[in-house]
Amino acid sequence: MRGLASFRGLRDPSSETDAGVSSGYSRPMVQGPPPAGTNPLALMWGDIKADRAATVPFPPGEFGFSMARTRRYAADPLNSLLEYYERFGPVFTLKIFHHNVVVLLGPEANHHLLVSNAQNFRWREGHFRDLIPLMGDGLLTTDGAFHREQRSLMVPAFHKHRIRESLGVIQEEVDRAAEVFVPGAVVDLYEWTRHVALRIAMRALFGLDPDAARAGGLDAAGEFESALSYYGADFMLQIARGPFTPYTRMQQSRARLDELIYGEIARRRRSGERGPDILSMLLDATDEHGAVLEDRYIRDEVMTLMFAGHDTTTSTTSFLFYELARNPEVLEDPRISIEMILDETLRMYPAAHIGPRRAVEPFELLGHTVPGGIHVHYCSWASHRLPDVWEDPHRFDPLRFTEERRAQLRKGQYVPFGGGSRTCLGMRFGQAEIGIIARTILERHRLELVPGYELDIRHMPTISPRGGLPVTVRRATSGTPALEPALAA
Numbered sequence: 001m002r003g004l005a006s007f008r009g010l011r012d013p014s015s016e017t018d019a020g021v022s023s024g025y026s027r028p029m030v031q032g033p034p035p036a037g038t039n040p041l042a043l044m045w046g047d048i049k050a051d052r053a054a055t056v057p058f059p060p061g062e063f064g065f066s067m068a069r070t071r072r073y074a075a076d077p078l079n080s081l082l083e084y085y086e087r088f089g090p091v092f093t094l095k096i097f098h099h100n101v102v103v104l105l106g107p108e109a110n111h112h113l114l115v116s117n118a119q120n121f122r123w124r125e126g127h128f129r130d131l132i133p134l135m136g137d138g139l140l141t142t143d144g145a146f147h148r149e150q151r152s153l154m155v156p157a158f159h160k161h162r163i164r165e166s167l168g169v170i171q172e173e174v175d176r177a178a179e180v181f182v183p184g185a186v187v188d189l190y191e192w193t194r195h196v197a198l199r200i201a202m203r204a205l206f207g208l209d210p211d212a213a214r215a216g217g218l219d220a221a222g223e224f225e226s227a228l229s230y231y232g233a234d235f236m237l238q239i240a241r242g243p244f245t246p247y248t249r250m251q252q253s254r255a256r257l258d259e260l261i262y263g264e265i266a267r268r269r270r271s272g273e274r275g276p277d278i279l280s281m282l283l284d285a286t287d288e289h290g291a292v293l294e295d296r297y298i299r300d301e302v303m304t305l306m307f308a309g310h311d312t313t314t315s316t317t318s319f320l321f322y323e324l325a326r327n328p329e330v331l332e333d334p335r336i337s338i339e340m341i342l343d344e345t346l347r348m349y350p351a352a353h354i355g356p357r358r359a360v361e362p363f364e365l366l367g368h369t370v371p372g373g374i375h376v377h378y379c380s381w382a383s384h385r386l387p388d389v390w391e392d393p394h395r396f397d398p399l400r401f402t403e404e405r406r407a408q409l410r411k412g413q414y415v416p417f418g419g420g421s422r423t424c425l426g427m428r429f430g431q432a433e434i435g436i437i438a439r440t441i442l443e444r445h446r447l448e449l450v451p452g453y454e455l456d457i458r459h460m461p462t463i464s465p466r467g468g469l470p471v472t473v474r475r476a477t478s479g480t481p482a483l484e485p486a487l488a489a
């Protein structure tokens with residue numbers, strides 16, 4: 001691709017080279033990443049070789065090949081990681097299927113990986129590489145200068161004032177969809193939120209018209225669901241290729257979504273139509289030589305943000321109402337705001353529950369050596385449930401997030417949005433969206449779990465309630481908790 005250096009009028013506050021841009025210094029051309037391999041056998045062989053090439057010992061853990069361990073970890077990562085923490089402490093090694101993964105848990109380890117030594121960890125060569133066949137080279141799957149430049153192009157779209165401009169669209173979509181909430185009705189809240197969140201992402205982030213897509217025969221939400229279901233398939237099925245495999249189905253959904261995105265890019269380029277959306281920003285970005293972004297990189301960022309921008313908010317909203325249904329007294333407590341309810345939901349159910357990385361160089365942490373070149377994961381989900389860090393960690397208690405108690409959180413203790421220079425780009429947008437959905441529903445209604453419902457969590461790649469979240473709508477009989485100004489952006 002052509003370089004993205006010195007883009008007009010766009011600043012990335014996290015980029016150390018920005019000072020150079022404003023003083024007229026011309027940065028070198030930034031190349032896109034080399035194509036990533038997607039052959040599962042070649043990738044697995046690379047992992048095995050990396051383990052063998054370790055130059056320092058691995059932290060303690062379980063090293064022998066074990067299908068039982070692999071399956072248990074895939075089915076119930078939270079409880080297996082909590083058990084390993086009990087046995088080995090915050091830094092340990094697990095052989096998962098064919099290769100070792102070093103797991104980091106707890107405040108110090110999270111801070112090390114996300115902030116103090118973040119430059120030693122790469123996203124693209126870690127397990128986020130599995131997203132490349134769907135997302136391409138977007139923010140979640142790239143590193144270094146290319147990632148920094150792409151992020152700097154999009155940061156302005158997530159400034160507070162820009163999010164405030166989106167609130168109207170968010171409220172309009174939520175109000176329209178909320179018509180199904182009538183007392184006595186049974187609604188699958190997960191499906192409902194997925195539908196709303198995808199429409200919001202399409203309209204507010206990209207100026208795409210979901211109704212036009214539907215009229216053209218494309219159910220974007222359904223295609224996304226179908227593409228993402230690949231990541232929920234059994235591991236052995238994920239590596240299979242050929243007709244009727246989950247991989248092929250994912251690629252077919254990808255092709256239909258591509259048609260929508262490339263069609264819109266072409267339409268905008270032809271018509272010159274622009275709006276206050278990210279697609280317009282990406283289309284208009286030019287470097288000092290007048291180079292523009294290639295369509296495929298624009299497509300990759302649109303796909304990445306549509307995924308990141310709706311999947312996490314959908315799951316979080318579902319878990320929030322699941323816990324409210326089990327703890328209705330929370331809504332009667334005048335000390336508790338929607339913001340606190342959301343913070344506690346994200347502690348217990350951080351949607352992007354695992355952060356996979358590849359270590360570049362060997363490093364030392366909490367008395368252990370960790371080899372370079374190998375897979376390293378942090379896990380916010382298990383970190384948020386450590387019994388020696390959080391009191392009564394499996395209890396839903398929004399009072400943990402009063403201002404005073406929030407100020408006492410240790411660095412790296414609470415990381416539902418990651419941390420450091422790659423903190424979730426859509427954090428404020430997601431918080432505002434979930435805040436508006438929660439307030440709109442709670443103003444008039446209470447949602448009860450249908451009798452016999454048992455939460456079963458799937459990981460795909462974010463956590464969500466398997467089979468959805470069926471709830472019965474009841475009329476609200478008490479007031480609505482306050483929506484903090486921060487959530488209303």
Ligand code: HEM
Nearest residue numbers: 139308309312313316352355416417418422424425426430
């Ligand atoms: C409750 C909602 C959300 C949660 C819990 C969440 C969580 C996260 C987490 C944990 C990461 C970092 C992953 C890691 O360290 O490995 C992340 C990154 C990211 N998120 Fe979110 N997210 C949410 C909503 C959103 C929304 C609404 C958008 C877009 C509109 C978004 C876009 C992104 C992007 C682009 C990144 C990658 C940033 C980078 O690498 O520079 N997220 N998110």
